[in-house]
Amino acid sequence: xxxLKNIFQTYGKGHVLNxxxxxxxxxxxxxxxxxxxAGKSTLLGVASRLLPVISGDVLLDNVNIRxxxxxxxxxxxxxxxxxQSIGLKVTIAELVEFGRFPHCGGRLKAVDKEKIDESxxxxxxxxxxxxxxxxxxxxxxQRAFIAMILAQDTKYVFLDEPLNNLDIKYSVEMMHIIxxxxxxxNKTVVIVLHDINFASAYADYIVAMKDGKIINQGAxxxxxxxxxxxxxxxHNFNIIEHMGKRVCxxxxxxSHDLIPNFNSEDEFLNQIGHNHSxxxxxxxxxxxxxxxxxxxxxxxxxxKSKDKKTCSNENEIESRKEGTKMN
Amino acid sequence: MRTIKVNYRxxxxxxxxxxxxxxxxxxxxIAFYIYSRTFAKSERLGIRMTSIAFNSIMERVVGTxxxxxxxxFIIAFVSLAFQTTTGSRILTPSMIGFDSIFIGTQxxxxxxxxxxxEIFSNIYLNFVITAGAMLAVSMxxxxxxxxxxxxxxxxxxxxxxxxxGIIRSGSTYLQTIxxxxxxxxxxxxxTVTINGMDTxxxxxxxxxxxxxxxxxxxxxxxxxxxALGEDNAKNLGVNYLKESNxxxxxxxLGMSISTALIGSLTFLGLLAVNITREIFKTNxxxxxxxxxxLIATLALVFGQACAEMSxxxxxxxxxxxxxxxxxxxxxxxxxxxxx
Numbered sequence: 001x002x003x004l005k006n007i008f009q010t011y012g013k014g015h016v017l018n019x020x021x022x023x024x025x026x027x028x029x030x031x032x033x034x035x036x037x038a039g040k041s042t043l044l045g046v047a048s049r050l051l052p053v054i055s056g057d058v059l060l061d062n063v064n065i066r067x068x069x070x071x072x073x074x075x076x077x078x079x080x081x082x083x084q085s086i087g088l089k090v091t092i093a094e095l096v097e098f099g100r101f102p103h104c105g106g107r108l109k110a111v112d113k114e115k116i117d118e119s120x121x122x123x124x125x126x127x128x129x130x131x132x133x134x135x136x137x138x139x140x141x142q143r144a145f146i147a148m149i150l151a152q153d154t155k156y157v158f159l160d161e162p163l164n165n166l167d168i169k170y171s172v173e174m175m176h177i178i179x180x181x182x183x184x185x186n187k188t189v190v191i192v193l194h195d196i197n198f199a200s201a202y203a204d205y206i207v208a209m210k211d212g213k214i215i216n217q218g219a220x221x222x223x224x225x226x227x228x229x230x231x232x233x234x235h236n237f238n239i240i241e242h243m244g245k246r247v248c249x250x251x252x253x254x255s256h257d258l259i260p261n262f263n264s265e266d267e268f269l270n271q272i273g274h275n276h277s278x279x280x281x282x283x284x285x286x287x288x289x290x291x292x293x294x295x296x297x298x299x300x301x302x303x304k305s306k307d308k309k310t311c312s313n314e315n316e317i318e319s320r321k322e323g324t325k326m327n
Numbered sequence: 328m329r330t331i332k333v334n335y336r337x338x339x340x341x342x343x344x345x346x347x348x349x350x351x352x353x354x355x356x357i358a359f360y361i362y363s364r365t366f367a368k369s370e371r372l373g374i375r376m377t378s379i380a381f382n383s384i385m386e387r388v389v390g391t392x393x394x395x396x397x398x399x400f401i402i403a404f405v406s407l408a409f410q411t412t413t414g415s416r417i418l419t420p421s422m423i424g425f426d427s428i429f430i431g432t433q434x435x436x437x438x439x440x441x442x443x444x445e446i447f448s449n450i451y452l453n454f455v456i457t458a459g460a461m462l463a464v465s466m467x468x469x470x471x472x473x474x475x476x477x478x479x480x481x482x483x484x485x486x487x488x489x490x491x492g493i494i495r496s497g498s499t500y501l502q503t504i505x506x507x508x509x510x511x512x513x514x515x516x517x518t519v520t521i522n523g524m525d526t527x528x529x530x531x532x533x534x535x536x537x538x539x540x541x542x543x544x545x546x547x548x549x550x551x552x553x554a555l556g557e558d559n560a561k562n563l564g565v566n567y568l569k570e571s572n573x574x575x576x577x578x579x580l581g582m583s584i585s586t587a588l589i590g591s592l593t594f595l596g597l598l599a600v601n602i603t604r605e606i607f608k609t610n611x612x613x614x615x616x617x618x619x620x621l622i623a624t625l626a627l628v629f630g631q632a633c634a635e636m637s638x639x640x641x642x643x644x645x646x647x648x649x650x651x652x653x654x655x656x657x658x659x660x661x662x663x664x665x666x
Contacts, residue, residue, distance in 0.1 A: 050561050074564025081558040087416070088554055089608045098552060102564035106548035132336075132608075152563070 001026055002047060002077075002156060002188075007056035009042055009212075016042045018212040020056075024156075029182055029189045031199035034209035035233055040192045041160055043209065047190065048079035048158040074102035078149040079158040082165075092136075092144045093129040096120055099151030112151075119150035123177070139170035146177065150185075157181060159191045163198060171195075175202040196233075196248050200224045208232040224248065268293040336608055345606055349621050356629040357392065363635035364388050371638070390526025395627050397529070397536040398585045399595065403623035404543045405581040406596025407603075407615055411554045412574050416604070419596040420582050422484065423468065424491025425461055426591035427498075430517045432460040434498035437513045438505055447516070450528050454587050461583035464490075469575045521631055521643055524589050532584060539581055543616060550612040592627075592644060598651035599623035605658060626650070 002024045009017040017039050024030055024047070032040040045051035047058060049065055058065040060076060078099075096119055100112040108116075120126055123143045133141055142162060149157060159178070163171040179202055181187045193199045199206055199220070206223040208216040209232075216228050223229075224246040229237040238249040269289060337345070365384050369376040406419040436447050436456070446452050468490065472483045502510055549570060552560050561567050585592075603619040630646040 048562075050558055070561075070566045071564040074562065079558070079562045088610050089604070090555075090610045094610065098555065098559075098563060101548075101552055106551065149562075 001061060003059040003062075004043075004047055005057045005059065007043075007046055007053060007058070009039075009046060009051070009054050015212050017046065020212070020214055022047075022207065022214060022217070024188065024190055025205055026188045027182060027186055028204035029178060029191060029202060030205045030207060031203035032190065032192045032207050032209060033196060033199055033232065038209040039212040040209055044079070044158050044160050044190060044192050048077055048156075049073055050079055050081070071102055074152065074154075076154050077156045077158065078152040078154040079160075080145055080149055080162065081160045087134055088132075090133055091130050092125050092133060092147070093120065095133055095144055096125075096129075096147045096151045099148040099153075102152060115151050115153055119147040122150060123147040138165045139167070139173070142166060142170070142174065143177075146174075150181075155186075155188060157187050157189045159189065161192050161194060163193065163195065171198065178202065196224070196229065196250075200246050200248065221246075265290050265293050268296070337606070342607055342609075342614070346618065346621075349618065349625060353621060353625045353628065356625055356632060360392070360628050360632035360635065361385070361388055363632045367636060387526060390529055391521065391524060392628070393533050394524045394526065394529030394588060395521060395631065396624050397533050397540070398589045398592075399599075399623035399627045400540050400620040401536050401581045401585045402592060402596045403599040403603075403619040404540055404616055405578050405585075406600045407612070407619050408543060408550065408574055409578050410600060411550050411612065412571055414554075414556060416601065417597075418484065419593070419600075420465070420578050421586070421591055421593050421596060423465070423487030424494070425465070425582050425586040427491035427494045428461045428464050429457055429586050429591075431494040431498045432457045433513060433517050434501045434505075437509050437516075438501045442509050442512045447512075450525055451531065453516075454528060454532075458583040458587045461586060462579045465579040465582065466575065469579065470572075518590075521589055521627070521634075529588060532588060536581075536584060539577065539584075540620070543577065544613065547612040547616060551610060554610055554612070592647065594644075594648050594651040595623055595626060598647065598654065599626060601658065602654065 004020055004022045004024075007017050007020040008015060020039075020043060022043075032043060034040050042051065046053055049058070049070075053066070060068065060073070065073060093116070096116050097108060097112075099119065100108060100115060104112050120129055123146055125140070125143060125147055128136070128140065133144055136144065142165075146162070162174055162178070166174060175198055178189055178191065182189055182204075191203070193203070203220055205218065206216075206220055207214055208223065208228065215232065216223060224239060226237045226239050229235075229239075229248065233250075235250055239246050240249065241247070269286070365381055365388075366376055369380075374380075402421070406421075409420045410416055410418065433447075433453075436444070436453070440446060442448070446456055468483070468486060472486055502513065505513070549565060552563050552565050553567075553570065553574075555563070557567055560570075599619045599622040600615075602622055603615055607614055607618060609615065626647055627643065630643040630650075633646050634641055634643040
C-alpha cells in the first residue's frame with residue numbers, strides 16, 4: 001500500500017500541497033478530482049516519486065520511498081504523465097521494450113520479451129507494433145504508452161489525465177482498459193480525472209482536492225452527490241441516476257436560463273425581426289407570429305413552474321425545438 | 328493524382344550498407360586529404376615529392392588527423408547528448424558561445440600577464456586554464472538555467488547570447504587598449520583553425536578525448552531512456568538528477584576541449600547529428616553516436632581536404648556551413664511538406 005503522510009509541497013510562496021495525508025487503497029481505481037490548481041497533479045507526482053518530497057513521507061509498503069533505490073521503485077510504481085508527441089523515431093515495440101528497462105537495464109531476456117508481447121497484445125497493438133509513435137493517432141499513442149507501463153509490470157499505476165486529447169470513443173475505451181488492469185491484473189490505479197462523470201462511472205474511490213488539501217474522500221456513492229461536489233468545484237451540480245450510475249449535470253442548473261425572456265408580444269416580434277405590417281399578407285404573418293408568442297410563453301411558464309431538480313433535459317429540448325420553429 | 332507517401336524507414340540491411348559506405352567514404356577522404364597535403368602541393372609548387380619530405384609531412388598530417396578525428400567525434404557526441412537530454416533537435420552546445428569565452432580568457436591572460444608569461448606561452452598550461460574557464464562558465468550556465476527552469480532552452484540560448492556578447496565586447500575593448508605586439512600574438516593564438524592546430528596538444532589530449540567518447544558510448548542505454556523525456560525517464564528508474572548533472576559535466580568538458588583545440592565549429596555537430604537521425608531513423612544511441620561521429624569526421628576531413636586543394640582560399644568552416652546549411656534547408660522544407 002502507498003501512504004502519504006503530512007506532505008507539504010511549496011513552490012515560490014504558496015503551498016501547493018498543504019498537510020496532505022492519504023492512504024491509497026489497493027486493487028482499486030482511485031480518482032483524484034478537483035478544480036484547476038487544486039494540487040491533483042502535484043499529489044500524483046509526489047506519490048509516484050516524480051517530484052521530490054519537500055516535507056513529509058511517502059511510504060511504499062511501510063518503507064519510506066526515499067530509502068529505496070530508484071531502479072527498485074520503478075519495479076513497483078509506474079507513472080504516466082500526459083504524453084506529448086515527442087518527435088522520436090521509436091516504434092511501438094521499442095517503446096514497450098523501455099518498460100522492461102528497470103528489470104533488465106536494456107538487455108532483454110526471454111522473460112522480458114514475453115512480457116512485452118503480452119502487453120502489446122493486451123493493448124491490441126500487435127498489428128501496428130512496428131509503427132513509429134509519431135505516426136500514430138492520439139488514442140493509439142496513449143495506448144502505446146500504457147502498454148509500456150504494463151510491460152513495466154508494477155503493482156501501482158499512476159496516470160495523469162490519461163483522457164486528455166482523446167475523443168469520447170477512446171476515452172471510454174481507455175477507462176475500460178484501466179478497469180481491466182484492476183480486475184484482471186490486480187493492479188492499484190491512481191488517476192487524475194478532469195471529467196467527474198468518468199470518475200463516477202469507472203472509479204472505486206474518489207479523492208477530492210481543493211486549494212492543496214484533501215477536502216473529501218470516499219467511495220463513489222458517497223462522493224458523487226451535489227453537497228460534496230458543489231463544495232469541491234464551487235459550482236452547482238445536478239445529479240441524476242441513470243442505469244445505476246450517477247451522472248452529473250453541470251452545464252448550468254436552470255434550464256430556463258437558456259430561454260430568452262420577453263415581456264410583451266411586441267418585444268418578441270422585435271426580437272425575431274418583424275417590422276410593423278402594412279399589407280394584408282404581412283398582417284396575416286403578424287397574426288401567426290403573435291400566436292407563436294403565446295405558444296412560446298406557455299412552454300416557458302410550464303418549465304419555470306417546475307422544480308429545478310425535476311426539470312429534465314427533455315423539457316429543455318422540447319422548448320428549444322419550439323423556439324426554433326417559431327423563428 | 329494524389330500519391331500516398333510511404334515514410335522512409337531503413338531496414339537493418341540498408342542501415343548496415345549506409346554504415347559501410349560512410350566508412351568507405353571516410354577512407355577515401357583521408358586519402359584525398361593526404362594527397363592534398365603532399366602530392367597536390369608538390370605539383371603546384373613544382374617540387375618533386377621525395378620520401379623524406381613525404382615522411383616529414385606525414386608526421387604532421389597524422390597529428391592533424393588525430394586531432395580532427397577525436398575533435399569531430401567529441402563534437403558529434405556532445406551535440407547528440409545535448410540534444411537528447413534537452414529534447415531539442417535544433418540546438419548544439421556550441422551555439423551558446425564557447426568561442427567567445429575562449430577569446431575572452433586569452434585576452435585577459437595577455438592583458439594582465441603579458442605574452443611572456445608562462446600561462447600564455449606554455450601550451451599545456453594555457454590549455455588547462457582556457458578549458459577550465461570554459462568548463463566553469465558553461466557548467467554555471469547549464470546548472471543555473473537548465474536545472475532550475477526545467478529545460479528552458481530558449482532562455483538558455485538567450486542567456487548564452489547575451490553572455491557571449493558581453494564577453495566579446497569586453498575582450499574587444501581590452502584588445503584595443505593593448506599594445507600592438509601583444510595584440511598580434513593574441514590574434515595568432517585566438518584564431519584557432521584546423522591548420523593552426525597544435526599537433527603536440529592534439530596528441531597529448533587524444534587519449535583523454537577517446538576516454539570521454541568511450542564514456543558517452545558506454546552510457547548509450549541511458550541516453551535511449553533519457554530521450555523519452557524527464558518524466559518517462561524517472562518512471563523507468565533513471566536517477567534523472569544524477570544523470571543529467573553528469574551529462575552536463577561531460578558536455579562542458581567535451582565542448583571546452585574541442586573548442587580550445589580546433590576552435591568553434593558551430594555547425595558540425597548539428598549537421599552530423601541531424602543527418603544521422605535522418606538517415607538511420609532510430610533512437611538507439613549506440614548507432615547514433617557511432618554514425619554521427621563518423622559523419623562529423625567525414626565532413627571535417629573532406630572539408631579540410633577541399634580547403635587544402637583550394638590553397639586555403641576557402642576555409643573548412645565555409646565548406647561545412649555551405650553543405651550543412653543547404654542540407655538543413657532541404658530537411659526543413661521536406662518536413663514542412665509532410666504537414
